[in-house]
Amino acid sequence: MKVKIEDGCIACGACESICDAVFTVEDTVLVNEANISANEEAVKEAAEACPVSVIILE
Numbered sequence: 001m002k003v004k005i006e007d008g009c010i011a012c013g014a015c016e017s018i019c020d021a022v023f024t025v026e027d028t029v030l031v032n033e034a035n036i037s038a039n040e041e042a043v044k045e046a047a048e049a050c051p052v053s054v055i056i057l058e
């Protein structure tokens with residue numbers, strides 16, 4: 001699974017609170033790709049929780 005972040009992140013912190021192994025929120029969201037495979041369920045949950053739907057799973 002790959003995680004792509006589209007433009008429009010509002011830095012709300014929701015993804016980080018669900019899965020801080022993969023998502024780090026500063027001015028925008030940073031993705032720690034090395035941790036995606038071990039956290040796929042939480043990554044999916046974070047993508048669904050993103051209020052502006054900018055976390056795209058491929």
Ligand code: SF4
Nearest residue numbers: 009010012013015050
């Ligand atoms: S949940 Fe979405 S809007 Fe909020 S910080 Fe994460 S990527 Fe950005």
